[in-house]
Amino acid sequence: MFLQPSSQTIATDARDYPEWHHGRENYALWYVEIKNSALLDYLEQLRTQFSDILYQPNQRQFHITLYICGFLTNQKNHWNDDFLIEKLQQQFNILSQMQLQSFRLRTYKIKSFSSALFVEVLDIEGMLEHIRSILVSMKVDIAALTYCPHITLGLYNKAYESDLIFKRIEQVQQQNFEFLIDHLTFGHYQAQTLQGQLIPHTQLQLGDACCN
Secondary structure, three states: OEOOOOOEOOOOOOOOOHHHHOOOOEEEEEEEEOOOHHHHHHHHHHHHHOHHHEOOOOOOOOEEEEEEEEEEEOOOOOOOOEEEHHHHHHHHHHHHHOOOEOEEEEEEEEEEEOOEEEEEEEOOOOHHHHHHHHHHOOOOOOOOOOOOOEEEEEEEOOOOEHHHHHHHHHOOOOOOOEEEEOEEEEEEEEOOOOOOOOEEEEEEEOEOHHHO
């Protein structure tokens, strides 16, 4: 949910969330890695500039979530957000058969969800939505119904007045970057570690669009 005027942000509490993970460890997703060095420098500057209002520590690499899979498991589904590891091979095979080409994305404005600050990403070639439609056709997406490509800067460390957040954003000299995506990554993070690192598991290389 986007942050609304005359409201407050939602704080991330420094605690375990057993009601969510139920003792499970690895939460899996398909995502786009950010490799552009100039963009990474910009994102680091923003994260530092807003560090006083963002949850710390934050070791999560900058990325664009493409599709949320759920908790990795080798056993029969027990919870509705379990993700059997055999499903990964099915997804990988179908995506490979599609012979997907590399594509370009563009960053846009700094915006805010109720719980997180982020940089909006423009899917200028419609490839993110195309790839998501393939994955959704195989399994119901357990994430938000409305997909908003973005790069998260961080989660809020306490409740702040939304007007304060909007004012802080307005004071930033924002930059836009266009960058090439030549692979997709499937990985996971430890559910018990807030803002812990993404651990890559499998990569899908995309074709060279300029040569086809």
